[in-house]
Amino acid sequence: MEMKTSCVRLVLGLVLLMTVSSDANPISxxxxxxxxxxxxxxxxxxxxxxxxxxxxxxxxxxxxxxxxPQGRICRETL
Numbered sequence: 466m467e468m469k470t471s472c473v474r475l476v477l478g479l480v481l482l483m484t485v486s487s488d489a490n491p492i493s494x495x496x497x498x499x500x501x502x503x504x505x506x507x508x509x510x511x512x513x514x515x516x517x518x519x520x521x522x523x524x525x526x527x528x529x530x531x532x533x534p535q536g537r538i539c540r541e542t543l
Contacts, residue, residue, distance in 0.1 A: 498521070499518060499520055499521050499524075499530055500520055500521060500524035500525070500526075501520050501524065501526055501527075501528035501529075501530060501539030502525075502526065502539075503539065504526075504528060504539050504540055504541050505538050505539065505540060506540070509531050509533065509538060509540070513533045513534065513535075514531055514532070514533060515532045515533060515534065516531075516532040517529055517530070517531055517532070517543070518530045518532075520539070526541075527541070528540060528541050529541075529542070529543055
């Protein structure tokens with residue numbers, strides 16, 4: 466009987482360990498994909514703008530990401 470109790474405790478301990486370690490990377494620690502770290506201040510011609518997205522709220526600086534044929538450009542304002 467003592468052997469069964471030890472085995473059950475071992476299995477429950479392993480299940481608990483797997484449960485705790487499986488949530489090792491919570492969402493709050495993950496970084497967003499769309500952040501601006503440097504901003505440009507020149508006017509982007511409207512005909513060059515393919516898309517505009519607001520940077521993620523978890524980014525250190527708020528801004529807008531303008532997608533153009535040449536790539537992505539960050540600005541603080543629209």
